[in-house]
Amino acid sequence: MFEKKPPENPTQSQSIGGNITGSQVQMAQAGRDLTATQRGNSDDQTQGITADEVVKLLEKLESAVKASGLTETQQDEVLDYLKPAKRETAKETANKNLVGDNLKQVSEAMKNLKETSEAGKSLWQTGTEVLKAIAPWLGVAAHFFGL
Numbered sequence: 150m151f152e153k154k155p156p157e158n159p160t161q162s163q164s165i166g167g168n169i170t171g172s173q174v175q176m177a178q179a180g181r182d183l184t185a186t187q188r189g190n191s192d193d194q195t196q197g198i199t200a201d202e203v204v205k206l207l208e209k210l211e212s213a214v215k216a217s218g219l220t221e222t223q224q225d226e227v228l229d230y231l232k233p234a235k236r237e238t239a240k241e242t243a244n245k246n247l248v249g250d251n252l253k254q255v256s257e258a259m260k261n262l263k264e265t266s267e268a269g270k271s272l273w274q275t276g277t278e279v280l281k282a283i284a285p286w287l288g289v290a291a292h293f294f295g296l
Contacts, residue, residue, distance in 0.1 A: 256296070
């Protein structure tokens with residue numbers, strides 16, 4: 150009698166979508182046809198700050214430490230971590246994890262100095278501005294530095 154024929158192109162579809170750090174990924178499958186679309190910005194585009202700008206910010210912080218009125222020992226406590234972070238950032242392929250770890254130590258040292266001296270309080274203001282500006286380049290949130 151009447152026989153059902155299977156459709157020539159089966160109707161199957163799968164869609165996956167979402168935002169991943171500013172990117173959108175979509176995939177679809179229909180029968181024998183496959184369509185994939187990917188749109189988005191690369192991480193370097195979304196960071197908004199270059200390594201050269203980060204070096205300049207770290208130089209600004211280094212100058213602020215030297216002009217802060219802290220004792221030489223207190224300055225060394227901050228500079229012992231700041232200088233290697235600046236040196237690593239200036240490299241063509243900087244290790245951002247190393248830079249971040251050193252800057253985390255800088256933040257902790259400045260936080261301790263903020264608690265114990267007026268000069269430390271002033272330095273903390275400058276330091277937080279610099280670290281907040283650098284955080285996106287490192288791919289971390291400002292709270293990574295305890296801010």
